[in-house]
Amino acid sequence: xxxxxxxxxxxxxxxxxxxxxxxxxxxxxxxxxxxxxxxxxxxxxxxxxxxxxxxxxxxxxxxxxxxxxxxxxxxxxxxxxxxxxxxxxxxxxxxxxxxxxxxxxxxxxxxxxxxxxxxxxxxxxxx
Ligand code: HEC
Numbered sequence: 001x002x003x004x005x006x007x008x009x010x011x012x013x014x015x016x017x018x019x020x021x022x023x024x025x026x027x028x029x030x031x032x033x034x035x036x037x038x039x040x041x042x043x044x045x046x047x048x049x050x051x052x053x054x055x056x057x058x059x060x061x062x063x064x065x066x067x068x069x070x071x072x073x074x075x076x077x078x079x080x081x082x083x084x085x086x087x088x089x090x091x092x093x094x095x096x097x098x099x100x101x102x103x104x105x106x107x108x109x110x111x112x113x114x115x116x117x118x119x120x121x122x123x124x125x126x127x
Contacts, residue, residue, distance in 0.1 A: 046104075053066075
């Protein structure tokens with residue numbers, strides 16, 4: 001009897017742990033996406049089409065449009081440039097836009113936007 005009890009409760013515990021381990025982080029906190037070489041290549045493509053004109057191909061903030069609109073942009077190649085921002089704040093700005101930046105709403109899927117966040121953060125790590 002005790003044996004069955006212990007067995008079933010440990011089974012329950014195992015189930016519980018495996019369920020909680022697969023639970024994604026609460027929305028709006030951490031980046032829920034695991035980057036793959038393909039998803040990052042796709043993010044790079046979107047960046048090239050929709051973002052580089054302002055933020056610059058390398059993310060240094062020196063795109064042609066930024067220059068003609070006289071925008072002052074952060075330099076994402078500097079490790080400190082985004083340390084005051086969470087991934088979800090970046091996600092919101094990319095989706096909705098901010099100030100003179102147009103949002104991606106309706107163009108990029110949420111997963112693509114999360115991958116863009118990861119892509120942007122990786123820009124300071126490329127030497
Ligand atoms: C028309 C120029 C323009 C384009 C195109 C543009 N941005 Fe921006 N972006 C800005 C400006 C200006 C800001 C600063 C907004 C503010 O704080 O008022 C900004 C801010 C951001 C921020 C918040 C961090 C920061 O630097 O202040 C992120 C993240 C970002 N852009 C990502 C993107 C991505 C990803 C794309 C392409 C999908 C994109 N941007 C396209 C102009 C642009």
